[in-house]
Amino acid sequence: KQEVTQIPAALSVPEGENLVLNCSFTDSAIYNLQWFRQDPGKGLTSLLLIQSSQREQTSGRLNASLDKSSGRSTLYIAASQPGDSATYLCAVVGSGNTGKLIFGQGTTLQVKP
């Protein structure tokens, strides 16, 4: 059974720092991996999607990497800003591409001005 873990559960950094959020999954046979952002009381916003054949994806100050063999993904945020404060969730789809997303518990990020 696929399990997704995110460490740390919470992170607080000063504005301007570069930071890394970690995601690990137990079954390396995945179809893709998505990183989402969730603001308090809001829905999920898709940030980046990495296919199983890819190693990384970039969007603006965000860069996500994927290492299937080790069952790990990282989300790198450059030059963090207070507006980046939110909960970041990673989720994987199994290799059968059923579309089922298995989520981690998320990392809650606070960027202090």
Added chain:
Amino acid sequence: DAGVIQSPRHEVTEMGQEVTLRCKPISGHDYLFWYRQTMMRGLELLIYFNNNVPIDDSGMPEDRFSAKMPNASFSTLKIQPSEPRDSAVYFCASSRAASSYNEQFFGPGTRLTVL
């Protein structure tokens, strides 16, 4: 595109009452997913549809929960009778099979409180 639309945004009801949550997926999307989010269990998939047909309902917690998708633009999740432990945020999401590898787009959620 308006994105995934859910209604109501908030629902407060008493134990034993029937609750119906509604979802309108993004036009042209083939897949529709219902998720539940709680502090204890995080985000869990309840059921998903492909071309209006339920494919996997193994996440539906009990027979009190049912979901339908009568057409490509509308789905409901019904709880009857509701219980306090059903209190959670329920999300609907949709994706297009032929698009960029099934990227899922989420609605704003319905926050359900059962007293």
